[in-house]
Amino acid sequence: xxxxxxxxxxxxxxTEVLRDISLEVTSGQIICLxxxxxxxxxxxxxxxxxxxxxxxxxxxxLGRPPEGxxxxxxxxxxxxxxxxxxxxxxxxxxxxxxxxxRGADAEAIIADVLARTRLSDFAxxxxxxxxxxxxxxxxxxxxxxVNPAVMLLDEPLSALDAQTRELLMDDLVSLWTxxxxxxxxxxxxxxxxxxxxxxxxxxxxxxxxxxxxxxxSKPLKTRGHGDPELDAVQKHLWELMRExxxxxxxxxxxx
Amino acid sequence: MSDPQEVRFRGGGxxxxxxxxxxxxxxxxxxxxxxxxxxxxxxxxxxxxxPSDVLATFGELWQSGxxxxxxxxxxxxLVVGAALGVSIGMSVGVLIGLFSYVRAGxxxxxxxxxxxxxxxxxxxxxIWFGIDEGSKYALIAFGTFTPTVVATYGAVDNVDRxxxxxxxxxxxxxxSIVRKIVLPGAMPGILSxxxxxxxIAIILLVAAEMLGAEYGIGAYILQxxxxxxxxxxxxxxxxxxxxGVVVSTLIGLIEKRMLRWRA
Numbered sequence: 001x002x003x004x005x006x007x008x009x010x011x012x013x014x015t016e017v018l019r020d021i022s023l024e025v026t027s028g029q030i031i032c033l034x035x036x037x038x039x040x041x042x043x044x045x046x047x048x049x050x051x052x053x054x055x056x057x058x059x060x061x062l063g064r065p066p067e068g069x070x071x072x073x074x075x076x077x078x079x080x081x082x083x084x085x086x087x088x089x090x091x092x093x094x095x096x097x098x099x100x101x102r103g104a105d106a107e108a109i110i111a112d113v114l115a116r117t118r119l120s121d122f123a124x125x126x127x128x129x130x131x132x133x134x135x136x137x138x139x140x141x142x143x144x145x146v147n148p149a150v151m152l153l154d155e156p157l158s159a160l161d162a163q164t165r166e167l168l169m170d171d172l173v174s175l176w177t178x179x180x181x182x183x184x185x186x187x188x189x190x191x192x193x194x195x196x197x198x199x200x201x202x203x204x205x206x207x208x209x210x211x212x213x214x215x216x217s218k219p220l221k222t223r224g225h226g227d228p229e230l231d232a233v234q235k236h237l238w239e240l241m242r243e244x245x246x247x248x249x250x251x252x253x254x255x
Numbered sequence: 256m257s258d259p260q261e262v263r264f265r266g267g268g269x270x271x272x273x274x275x276x277x278x279x280x281x282x283x284x285x286x287x288x289x290x291x292x293x294x295x296x297x298x299x300x301x302x303x304x305x306p307s308d309v310l311a312t313f314g315e316l317w318q319s320g321x322x323x324x325x326x327x328x329x330x331x332x333l334v335v336g337a338a339l340g341v342s343i344g345m346s347v348g349v350l351i352g353l354f355s356y357v358r359a360g361x362x363x364x365x366x367x368x369x370x371x372x373x374x375x376x377x378x379x380x381x382i383w384f385g386i387d388e389g390s391k392y393a394l395i396a397f398g399t400f401t402p403t404v405v406a407t408y409g410a411v412d413n414v415d416r417x418x419x420x421x422x423x424x425x426x427x428x429x430x431s432i433v434r435k436i437v438l439p440g441a442m443p444g445i446l447s448x449x450x451x452x453x454x455i456a457i458i459l460l461v462a463a464e465m466l467g468a469e470y471g472i473g474a475y476i477l478q479x480x481x482x483x484x485x486x487x488x489x490x491x492x493x494x495x496x497x498x499g500v501v502v503s504t505l506i507g508l509i510e511k512r513m514l515r516w517r518a
Contacts, residue, residue, distance in 0.1 A: 051424060071426050081421035085439045085516040094435060095425040126516050146425065 001063045001072065001149040001182070002027050003048065008057035009207075010043060016207040017043050021057070023201060023210065025150060030176065030183045030220075032193040035203030036241060036248035041186045042154055044208070048184060049073040049152045065149040070099050074148035078155040080135040082127040082142075088114070089123040092142050099146075109145060116175070117141040133164035137171065144175075151183040157192060169195055173220045190237050194230045195223055202240050205248035211240055304485040312486040313493065321475075326494070329460060329471045332388065333498075336395025337456040344400040344452070345445060348407020352441070353433065358408070365404050373398040374462045381467075391463040398459040399452040406448020407441065414440035443517065446510050453502050457495065472498075 003025040010018040017040035025031055025048075033041045046052040048059055050073065065072040082091050089110055096106050114120045117137050127135055136156055143151055157165045169192065175181070176196075187193055193200050200214045216233055223230055286306050292298035293305040316322045350357045351365075373394055380390040380397075414437050422432040464473025472494055479487035 049424060051420060071424075073424075075421070075424045077417065077421060079417055081417050083418060083436065083439070095427070097435075098425075098427050098431050128516065142425075 001061055001065045003150055003184075004060045004062055005044075005048070006058045006060060008044070008047060008054045008059070010040070010047060010052075010055045011207075018047075018054075019207040019209050021208070021210055023213075025182065025184055026199075027063075027149070027182045028180045029198040030181075030185055030196050031199045031201060032185045032187060032197035033201050033203060034187060034190060034193050034237065034241065035208060036205050036245040037188060038248055038251075039203045039205050039244075040208035041188075041203055044203075045075075045152050045154050045184060045186050048150075049075055051075075066147070068147050069149050070146040071095070072149040074143045074146055074151055076136070076139050076143050076151060076153045076156045078158050080127075080132075080139045080159075082135055082138055084127050087124050087126055088119060088130075088138050088141075091127070091138060092145050095142055095146055113141045113145045116144065116178075117171070131164070132160045133168055136160065136168060140171075140175075149182060151181055153183055153185045155187055156185075158187070158189070165189075165192070172196060173223075177221050190234045190241075193237065194234045196220065200233075200237065202237060205244045205251065211244075300485075304489055308486045309489040309493065313490045316487075316490055322494075325470050325472055325475045328468070329464065329473070332391045332395060332463070332471070333456055333460050335388075336392045336460070337399050337453060339392060340396035340399030340456070341403050341449065341452060343396070344403025345407050347400075348404045348445075349411055349433070349438070349441075351404065351408040352411025353437070361404075362408075365401055369401045369405065373459060374466075377463065377466055386467060391460075391468070394463045395456050395459050399456045402452045402455060403445075403448055406451070407445050410441035410444025410448070411437060413444060443510075443514055446506060446513070450503065450506050453506070454499065457499055457502070461495065 005021055005023040005025075008018055008021040009016070021044065023031075033044060035041050043052065047054045050059070061072070083094065086094060092110050092113065093102075093106055096102070096109065101109065110123075111120070114123055117140060119134070119137055119141055122130065122134065122138075127138070130138065136159075140156070157168055160168065173196065176183075185193070185196055194216065197216060198220075200216070202211045202214070203209065204211050214233060214237065216230070218227075218229060289298070289303055290306045293300065293303060313322075347361065351361055352358075376397070377390065377394055380393045384390040384393045418436050418440065419432060422436050427435070460471075461473035461476065464471035465477045468474045472491055476488055476491035476495075479485075479491060
């Protein structure tokens, strides 16, 4: 299932956040949205998954979600959004219960997704007992369990420290390599973008418009630290964003 | 250069921790002081009865079976009235928390009802619900209703919106979101409201019984008071205090069970 954005514009009150965004999300690919803070990239993600209504333009699903898909558009949030009163298992079963998957069926599905995200030993733990990285892995497991057609990741690694971020990026790459998923990945971290993105869309400062879409053909698996090709892309992205980020920063000061 | 000085410790404090038995020591000390004062004649028998005499009266009350005779109707009134008030209050509170129209319509009404001294309405309740148990249930229910409503809708307001957004993003039904996200999230606030509601329930219980009941702790205290029988008066008051402690302990246990995830 692909997703197409057609001429999306959005504003909060008098503040125009997004202007005329058109973009195609191709299945089996990760597309990263980068841009200076306040450029509306998280808003765009909420519009994509139907958590907000755009002021103008349309979000279209092209084709049918694959068989066995319980929740076609599934989010992973920056603040994890785990229910603190449920265990790891309970948090995952939460999203299955409403689809009538209970008992032995649910057990099997949950055991499988916990194994895939290497959380099997923590099934009975409460969120408060987990580190930030572990919490985000639980959130990723919860997103995977509904077999999403498109994963919508809203700065999933931004609340984590640098080492944990590296580890989780490796996890995401190996998950994708084993079973390619479609994802829209919002981040302000260019290193994350060049590591995980097949396509990277650079947004301008508010009102957000697409400045450029960069494609990286190198397979995710072979991307590593200090790769000159990726460094060149990252440098190019930074040059695109530099002025925007500076202007955006100063703009916030005189509000 | 002057001599090295150790950095003065400035942190600490502002973090109360559990200290077992201190509460008990305070009770024992106060009672011992009263006993000593009354024994030595420093406190006259008219000012305060001897704690040992109060204890003896309490023992008699227990042995004669009068305690049960007074306590059973009181507890029944408390349980029925508070259960009515708290359950209706929680439902209304959740509705106010979830629906804009209910909120706009009922919040001013609750604000208008809250400051009314419910005891002043007892004559009205007697007419509406009869002189018997009905009016007492209604008084306690009404008295616990308003604080429960206020605590509940405040608690629902404070539920983390990002969790609700998460529920919606996974396509959970409205009812699932309320049951699995809103209610558990509001539980800490609802339970701390319950402490206040139940204390109010005990106060209203006694007030209702003083105004017309043959048996009940309130009736017992009123009889003793009008005879200036301070020992019996105090025996009744001590029963009420114990009731308060028991209720508070029960809520503590419920909190411990239901809010284990907070720790």
